[in-house]
Amino acid sequence: MLRRTLTGLALSTTLLAGACFALPAAAQDARTITGAFDVGPGGMPGNFNPLSATAGFTWLNLYFEPLVIYDAALEKIVGALASSYEVSGDQLTYTFRLAEAKWHDGKPFTAEDVRFTFDLAKNAASGSNFAARLTSVASVTATDARTVVVKLSAPNSGLLDTLTKVMMLPAHALSAMPVADLARNAWWSTTPIGTGPFRFTRYANGQFVSLAANPDYRGGAPKVDRVVNRYFENTAGAVAALRSGEIQFTYVEADDVANFKDDKAFRVIEGNSYVVNYIGFNQEVPLWKDARVRKALMYAIDRGQIIKALYGGAAVPANCGYVAPAFVPAGIDTYAYDPAKARALLADAGWAKINGDKPITLLTYYNTPLAGNVMAAVQAMLAQVGINVVPRTVDVPTYNATVYAATPDWNAFPLVYAGLQNGPDPSIINIGLNEKQLPPAGANIMRVRMPSLSAAFDTALGETDAAKRPSRYQDVCKAMNESLPWATLWVTARYGVASTKLNDFVWVPAPAGGPYEAHPEHWSITR
């Protein structure tokens, strides 16, 4: 009796196991594109409210659309739901002419929706992240069904950049909801309504989101029936899924690219990360008061070798907060690798008395193996000139709690290895370096108080003549290069890998995921 039971059990298990392995690993519809759109720094998995999104715009842009959007080169701002726009001479009035579009539930897209969205975006109670950036918007009026006039109280050169991220929302669906309920509402993850080429179908918590084609899209019916966004706990899982053919696209870490470079089945997409990596000097710590010490640190790190060896050459050395040629003046110091000079500078400054070889914490939140290697290399290079840094990797909440604390412990972060988005709009790093942006007003966590630098930023931000702006930012770059509030290191490239089965697939590693003109209605997949 027992024997028969055991035998039966063994037999059925074997059969079952065999059946599983015999099944195709992934039976997929030929007209479905599956990708890991929210893996990597540009993604924000599980967030479906575009007003409270700080990233993940690549995916959101598949079913929501903003008024204006960056082109795929992230250089110009072109119209999206606004077919055209005009800026008045005094830069206080923006007029948007709206395209003909329909919401996913068939209702027409009108200027009332734009006015409604602006109201929501300016209202912090709705959970909007954009409230602080839209304070200069004084009024938004719908002059007719297809025209919106936005009046500002003061010129704001960053307004259009901000508007590229504000997705238009349907007034007819949301105006009845109390504003405070909107922030984390089930509507976003069950029945959101947008104007994009795809419409929302389903969200499986922690696993995936799927969209279906919107045949009435104003840009034409999409070529594929469905797009699926799979969530992965880490990049390694996404890469495994890509290589086993289950997904057609994912973001990959720089050191994983080597696996795909020579593989004919995949296409490697490289783009600017728009994040400048730097070692920040905590100005409240007396170690860094002497500019010679800060310069010594710059001279001691062989950025060229790290870029070549660890980033495979896919990074540009940064000698100030920018690397875009328009914002970098000629003749700034390139701080070429010179350990002898570094030691001389340190001796001049009396480093032995200031600190000697006491360990200095280098705090960071980057926890990838690549970042670990970079920190090790930096530690070794600095040790050679007599600066003893001890890298300390913490998770993001711990890092933020340390640097934003109301009464911070300065010795917990005398140095940080961090990154700050520096584009596409150059004004964006003001918040980290201007004396006016000291916490709690801004994010100047390194407590940088350099009058020449702050003045340069103020001039650049207030510059109304678009032709003069690049040279203003060149002045900012020069000031940063001379006074070294940060030891700016490099701007790396970021990578995505797509299967060659995808046609007309556009992806750019834009900061926060963009958004940018990806034209998802043109994407198609060959069997």
Add this chain to the structure above:
Amino acid sequence: MPRTLRYALRRLLVGGAMLLGLSVLVFLLLRAAPGDPVDAYVNPSVAMSPADLTALRVRFGLDRPLPVQYLAWLAAAVTGDLGYSLQGTGDPVLPLVFSRLGPTVLLMGAGIALAIILGIAGGVAGAVRRNGAVDIGLSVIAFLGISSPAFLTALVGLYAFSVRLRIAPSGGMLTPGAPFAFGDLLAHLVLPALLLSIGHTALIMRYTRASMLEVLSADFVRTARSKGVPEFVVVARHALRNALLPVVTLIGSTIGIAIGGAVFIESVFNWPGMGLLMVTAVRARDYPVIMGAALIIGAFVIVLNLLTDLAYAVVDPRIKVG
């Protein structure tokens, strides 16, 4: 049996008190961790001013004094409202946790089932041909299984079977977007369950083997053999049944530990279970989810312990309850 009933009620009361203590402990531990949900939400590379962060804190109710926050949570919890997740779209905690319990139970159940079948089979095979090639081979595999770190086995297994051999899906529980198919579920379940079972299989195999060896040399077995009973019947009918008793106890304790989820396997395979939920929740300092999960798991363990104790009492009349 009023006595057993009184015992059960008393245990449940104590269990309730323990859950309360548990919730206080978890609450305090969470607040002691550096960084709160807002700190976890902010990406350091995208600058946000502390003023914005304070506004967020007020929205999440994090600016209230600690006792107020705890009592508010407790008041809602006793009515069954465990709050809303602070991540993403703020899914309600109770349905969220339950939706993750299913996959975890499925994974752990499959892993344990595999471990039982493979372990007993392996242990019997090893005992019957003691010190033969099969025995030594199985022992080696068993020992390797107990000694390997779970995440490494998971990474290597995923790479070998999914990427290289392409015979297993590379993660997740179901093929996204496809209608639910039992075969699809099984296909996704096999590899993680197999890798999960390695440690347990090895343990059960060793115990079964040792137990079988002991039983096989017992008097009644020798009697059966001397009566001319075929060897296979001796093993299967006489020896196995007796040898399995201590193994059953082992299985019982294994299940008890299982409810927390297999963090490493779920992490590598993106299996939407409790382990993964808690890893992401701790990373995001998602207080409601962590408190809710701790409470629910704690409740399960307490009830399970009570049921086990009651079962023993029923089975063995010598054990007095109460």
Add this chain to the structure above:
Amino acid sequence: MASSHGPTRRALGRFARNGAALAGIGVIVPMLLLVATYPFWLQDGPNSVDLMARNAAPTMRHWLGTDGVGRDVLARLLQGGRTSLLVATLSVSLSLVIGFLIGAVATFGGRWADTTSMRFVDLAMTLPPVILLLVLASIIGTGIGPTVWVIALLSWPVLARMVRARLLEVREQDFVVAARGMGAGTLHLLFRHGLPNSIDILVVYATLQIANAILLEAGLSFLGLGIPPPAASWGNMMNAAQSTVVLEHYVWQWMSPGAALVLAVLAINFIGDGLRDAFDPRSGLS
């Protein structure tokens, strides 16, 4: 004629006849020696970065190759061995102390102390280990000290239960009853009678727990907690396997710490089993 040796001698004798346990010692002792003495015979340090020689396969110059920044893998392996074994030993010692004291308090402290401490142990065991692990590690931070505490705090409840069970047995023995009758104090009872009679379970538990702690440290490092780089530990060396390039092409970087860890854990498990069989040949399975 039965042997007239004392129980300890007999236990040692049984241990000496256990092939697997001896093999375990044969692996662990050389490992400890290598790990302790490597600065004397290995020319590279575990932290000498050499970007030009990164990701090199094993050669005569670097016996186990180099890692992502050109550090010698063998040097990091041995240094990592120091770290991992140190963390394991320290955490086990700590949990031994905590577990023994709590178990002792439960046994000798009177009825009330017993109930509260056992409820406390139950509470600690009800807490899902995953949550405890992650939250504790987030609170306490990373590094050798914090990791030691996290692992110790995870492991003491089981020991406390075991100690209490054993001490309850010991408490009822004649010589202890007699000692109490003669007015012996609690501390005297504990350390003169309790501790020596618990040594066997303590030793067996400690040995098996060291193996467990090594695995736990590896797992913590995988989750980004535990011992962070650039300090070497077997756990954070294996973390490199997350990158498919490393997993496929630079196999020596993760297989070396993996093999070393498996070997160490195996050997320690054999020793622990041997000790358990030696102290109580009938205990076998429970």
